[in-house]
Amino acid sequence: MEQTKAILESISDGVFTVDSNWKITSFNRAAEEITGISREEAIGRECSEVFRSSMCETACALRESMASGKPVFYRSGYIVDSEGERIPVSVSTAVLRDENGVVLGGAETFRDLSEIQSLQNQLYETYRVEDFVSRSPSMQKVFKIIPAVASSPATVLIQGETGTGKEVLARAIHSSGSRSGEPFVAVNCGALPDTLLESELFGYARGAFTGAVDSRQGKFEAAGRGTLFLDEIGDVSTAMQVKLLRVLQEKTVTPLGSNEEIKVNARIICASNKNLSQLVESGEFRQDLFYRINVVKLEIPPLRKRLEDIPQLLEALLKRHSFALGVDVxxxxPQILPLLMGYKWPGNVRELENFVERAVVFSREGLVSFSDLPAEILPEKSVRHSDAGTLRSAKADTEKQMIVQALENNRFNRTAAAVELGIHKTTLYRRIKALGISLPNSDGRSSNATNTT
Amino acid sequence: MRLAITVWNGRIAPVFDVAGTLRLVELSGGVVTQDQLVSFPGDIGMFSRVTFLSQQKIDVLVCGAVSRPVHRMLADSGIEVHSFVSGDAEEVLEAFLNGSFDDAAYFMPGCGRGRGRQGRGRGAGIGRRGRNGGFGPGWKEV
Incomplete structure (x- = not known):
């Protein structure tokens, strides 16, 4: 007995026991340290009033153990200490019985996860700006310049395929700068016909047209000293382009039916899923407007070109949607990860997010598994076979795809591809050989050399 | 005056941040004119939780443990907060109604005024009340 007591006192996990009326009967040294409550104060009190965890009311592990007679392991939540700090904890519980098997109460062990969580957060902060998460080298370059971009008033052009997170990046720029306390106003220029877009952006005066019984503020004005985000700018008509150019040059707008000019103070961020340079070449987009908005250009690569982001995005999105939906997924x-990594994600992060949200809703037993995958993610061969050989070949296929993609991204420069994949150059050579990947005769270095001579 | 008490199993709910039920009591001239149980609407965030109390026109809140950011939001909403209170909800309400309620008599373990924290070497425990948003001796504003 003394030996057990000495062990309980020496371990770093908090341990307490309760009787069948949920009153604390023992409280070890680590429990005192983590909760900040002395054992004299804790013993004899209701466990929920001592432990004060986010799980007490609806997900008490001890209650579950006492009801089922089975232990519960590693349930996570937080406790609120006497200073109002939330301390993340992981708890495990078991039933206490006497020698005749009669239930005496329960035991709970808990671990302070603050340090682990803080280390995780530090790690994640490197790979995120506000809500934008990425560890790909191309996005890391973008992240590095965001503070400078955010603090300047320069117009920004964000290019990227649909669903890559152009608005998320625009919001990150807005939130990182001195305008963060001002409005962020987003307008999808591609969704509105010219007349509506004009009144939406510039506003109108009372009586400007039939039905204009009152004046209405335009988005340029509504954004105030904040940020106006013009999405799908490549879709506006040439007539509208002229009007936008005038506003950007003169920094004033005139609401429809009004003679009064209103000064534009908002910072403008434009975005397009089309290549505006090509639209300029084909005559569909005005060159002068392009130069006006292309002051700082940020490119978001499609998800298929930054496969290394998928695991972190999956984790972040799972946390977000499980929390939002109040479910415990x-x-x-692990078996579905190669399939998720191997899929092309034509709808980019938005498609990935839709998948996670749907999986969280439908998943059973707290795990997103094979049965939660939509048909488009399942490659034909993995539907046809289900033996262990197929899993191995699916992994090899995914690995091959990732390596080929990285090589293509880096014009077959092996060293750069290895950096992008986060592996050593010699490992890359070994995998190229093992997977039978054929390479062109020249690599990135030699083609660069050719270009410069 | 409208008083709200977070309740669970007949006692003050242990953590306001995740509490599911409120007991809403309206007092007029020392007489209870309304007494009902209200559920927080679903799994809502901290901001919505405080907004919900404001919408219910709550003047005074009696609750269990509350995290610091939420306490600040409550105080900023002009709600008088008696937090880290534990005990039988009926008894606490009775004490409140007959004017004998004293936070110190109902503090949760480890939250007594002037008590030092064990082990982590942080400041004193807490006890706070009032509309001014001021924290008790244990709060360190950051």
């Missing part, structure tokens, strides 16, 4: 079945 904790992880993905």
């Amino acid at each position: 904790k992880d993905y079945d």
Whole structure:
């Protein structure tokens, strides 16, 4: 007995026991340290009033153990200490019985996860700006210049395929700068016909047209000293382009039916899923407007070109949607990860997010598994076969795809491809050989050399 | 005056941040004119939780543990907060109604005024009340 007590006192996990009326009967040294409550104060009190965890009311592990007679392991939540700090914890519980098997109460062990979480956060902060998460080298370059971009008033052009997160990046720029306390106003220029877009952007005076019984503020004015985000700028008509150019040059707008000019103070961020340079070449986009908005250009690569972001995005999105929907889905079945990594994600992060949200709703037993995958993610061969050989070949296929993609991204420069994949150059050579990947005769270095001579 | 008490199993709910039920009591001239149980609407965020109390026109809140950012939001909403209170909800309400309620008599373990924290070497425990948003001796504003 003394030996057990000495062990309980020496371990770093908090341990307490309760009787069948949920009153604390023992409280070890680590429990005192983590909660900030002395054992004299804790013993004899209701466990929920001592432990004060986010799980007490609806997800008490101890209650579950006492009801089922089975232990519960590693349930996570937080406790609120006497200073109002939320301390993340992981708890495990078991039933206490006497020698005749009669239930005496329960035991709970808990671990302070603050340090682990803080280290995780530090790691994640490197790979995120506000809500934009990425560890790909191309996005890391963008992240590095965001503070400078955010603090300047320069117009920004964000280019990227649909669903890559252009608005998320625009919001990150807005939130990182001195305008963060001002409005962020977003307008999808591609969704509105000219007349509506004009009144939406510039506003109108009372009586400007039939039905204009009152005046209405335009988005340029509504953005005030904040940010106006003009999405799908490549879709506006040439007539509208002229009007936008005038506003950007003169920094004033005139509401429809009004003679009064209103000064534009908002910072403008434009975005397009089309290549504006090509539209300029084909005559569909005005060159002068392009130069006016292309002051700082940020390119978001499609998800298929930054596969290394998928695991972190999957984790972040799972956390976000599990929390939002109030369900307890904790992880993905490791077997489905190669399939998720191998899929092309034509709808980019938006498609990935839709998948996660749907999987969280439908998943069973807290794990996103094979049965939650939509048909388009399942490659034909993995539907046809289900033996262990197929899993191995699916992994090899995914690995091959990732390596080929990285090589293509870096014009077959092996060293750069290895950096993008986060592996050593010699490992890359070994995998290229093992997977039978054929390479062109020249690599990135030799083609660069050719270009410069 | 409208008083709200977070309740769970007949006692003050342990953590306001995740509490599911409120007991809403309206007092007029020392007489209870309304007494009902209200559920927080679903799994809502912290901001919505405080907004919900404001919408219910709550003047005074009696609750269990509350995290610091939420306490600040509550105080900023002009709600008088008696937090880290534990005990039988009926008894606490009775004490409140007959004017004998004293936070110190109902503090949760480890939250007594002037008590030092064990082990982590942080400041004193807490006890706070009032509309001015001021924290008790244990709060360190950051």
